[in-house]
Amino acid sequence: MSRQPTIDAVVLDIEGTTSSLRHLRDRHFPYSRARIAEFTRRGTPEIRSLLDETARMAGQPGATDAELAATLQRWVDEDAKTPPLKALQGMIWAEAYAAGELMAHVYTDVPVALRMWRDEGVRVHTFSSGSVQAQRDWFRHTDHGDLLPLLARCFDTRNAGPKADPDSYSAIGRAIEVPPSRILFASDRPAELDAARRAGMRTVGLQRPENPPTDFGEHPWGRDLADAWAAAGCRSSDSLFCKRSDVVAEATRRLSSLNAKEL
Numbered sequence: 001m002s003r004q005p006t007i008d009a010v011v012l013d014i015e016g017t018t019s020s021l022r023h024l025r026d027r028h029f030p031y032s033r034a035r036i037a038e039f040t041r042r043g044t045p046e047i048r049s050l051l052d053e054t055a056r057m058a059g060q061p062g063a064t065d066a067e068l069a070a071t072l073q074r075w076v077d078e079d080a081k082t083p084p085l086k087a088l089q090g091m092i093w094a095e096a097y098a099a100g101e102l103m104a105h106v107y108t109d110v111p112v113a114l115r116m117w118r119d120e121g122v123r124v125h126t127f128s129s130g131s132v133q134a135q136r137d138w139f140r141h142t143d144h145g146d147l148l149p150l151l152a153r154c155f156d157t158r159n160a161g162p163k164a165d166p167d168s169y170s171a172i173g174r175a176i177e178v179p180p181s182r183i184l185f186a187s188d189r190p191a192e193l194d195a196a197r198r199a200g201m202r203t204v205g206l207q208r209p210e211n212p213p214t215d216f217g218e219h220p221w222g223r224d225l226a227d228a229w230a231a232a233g234c235r236s237s238d239s240l241f242c243k244r245s246d247v248v249a250e251a252t253r254r255l256s257s258l259n260a261k262e263l
């Protein structure tokens with residue numbers, strides 16, 4: 001009987017986990033910053049409602065749209081993960097992908113791990129500060145092709161909650177109908193791992209070599225997804241590894257009984 005915890009679902013953070021922090025900071029964030037003013041002038045009901053939300057969150061009642069655009073740009077500079085900014089960025093990036101002006105980045109181990117989990121019946125979800133639209137478009141336009149079909153659901157701070165709040169992870173568990181103890185959450189941020197663990201999930205840190213060393217405390221950690229899966233010591237309920245070990249055990253048993261007969 002294996003002592004490895006069985007995992008039915010993996011939840012992946014994006015920035016710093018599946019994808020390069022530097023890529024977002026060098027490409028996507030500046031691209032969105034440069035287009036915020038133009039987008040806010042479009043005046044569609046969706047943009048209007050994001051500007052109203054920005055005014056409420058920033059405590060700027062009665063601010064002009066230009067002042068609110070400046071607030072949104074300041075949030076980009078501060079890397080503030082506010083929902084209206086993240087929603088607006090998702091809309092800006094959608095047009096950028098369609099125009100062929102941006103590509104998303106995933107580390108080379110990501111498509112490999114996503115396919116391994118798919119083959120083993122482990123459902124993979126994402127949980128990011130980026131909006132659901134931004135996440136879906138991201139995986140649809142990666143430098144490794146369209147990976148969206150390998151993902152089940154995307155969660156953000158609107159449909160799950162803040163990433164450092166254990167309740168958000170409980171909400172994800174309920175939404176995907178998997179007990180937290182059978183979910184593995186992977187992130188580069190210890191505060192997110194702590195919150196997931198408080199909700200009862202298994203956790204693993206991602207120390208991407210390009211990022212400064214992180215103290216993950218008691219969370220196991222790895223340098224890529226395969227390494228992290230191994231470090232977490234988990235197995236899927238349909239693990240190829242376990243199937244292979246069963247086959248090897250059966251073959252050994254048969255061989256020894258054959259040998260015994262021959263002797």
Ligand SMILES: CSCCC(=O)C(=O)COP(=O)(O)O
Binds near residue numbers: 024081127128130131
């Ligand atoms: C790929 S979706 C956009 C990512 C983003 O805007 C962001 O702030 C990433 O935050 P995360 O929670 O994935 O670390």
Ligand SMILES: [Mg+2]
Binds near residue numbers: 015187
């Ligand atoms: Mg992250």
